[in-house]
């Protein structure tokens with residue numbers, strides 16, 4: 703059914719007009735938009751819960767429903783409130799089928815540290831090691847993070863993540879960020895990030911990683927073909943960015 707997906711980027715007010723125009727084709731249309739209204743924020747919650755069943759490091763940890771809720775509260779909900787996250791909607795079913803959660807960090811307004819959770823703590827230490835101190839390590843002032851990239855299985859390999867990432871990069875440019883970062887825990891997201899010019903800054907092999915406190919090989923259960931997590935970065939040239947706007 704979804705081999706025939708037409709991927710279209712659409713702004714809210716253009717959606718109706720375009721859908722009528724293209725309703726004569728048999729293709730499933732996918733619309734792309736920013737997550738701003740509460741209905742989409744509710745749908746995002748459902749999709750992020752699914753994300754946790756398919757993201758390689760979460761698969762390895764097999765988290766309970768409570769931990770999934772903790773992850774949503776600690777890492778996603780407040781970030782979605784920045785209104786910079788983007789989603790893909792199947793126009794036929796009105797379902798959300800893809801998401802990227804975006805947020806901005808500046809030296810003055812850094813993200814609040816996530817609360818501690820004893821079960822999730824090894825994962826938190828891993829993420830902290832992977833991300834490091836972005837301002838210091840990548841010498842930037844205002845950076846844009848793309849996180850929780852997820853596309854429902856039936857819609858994978860159609861370039862949906864690529865489209866969502868492109869929209870996210872446009873937002874980063876508009877906000878005059880000087881750096882885009884993303885941590886890729888899957889080989890697929892890594893390939894997509896490479897295609898749009900991101901480079902790896904730091905990488906951690908799942909096979910070799912041991913928790914610094916307990917020595918536990920926390921991610922030995924990550925399924926193939928995923929072998930490592932990477933912090934990826936793409937600098938934004940503010941001068942060129944400004945010139946393009948003039």
Ligand SMILES: CC(C)(COP(=O)(O)OP(=O)(O)OC[C@H]1O[C@@H](n2cnc3c(N)ncnc32)[C@H](O)[C@@H]1OP(=O)(O)O)[C@@H](O)C(=O)NCCC(=O)NCCS
Nearest residue numbers: 756852853858859860861862863864886887888890891894
């Ligand atoms: C990673 C993910 C978001 C990619 O979304 P997508 O829309 O399929 O990505 P794209 O179509 O833009 O393709 C990106 C690359 O991944 C490849 N890919 C995606 N799914 C794949 C699959 N199941 N098997 C093999 N390759 C796959 C694509 O072919 C493409 O690489 P290539 O064209 O250079 O060979 C999606 O697979 C997913 O949601 N996975 C589960 C959650 C997850 O791991 N998220 C990422 C955390 S960093």
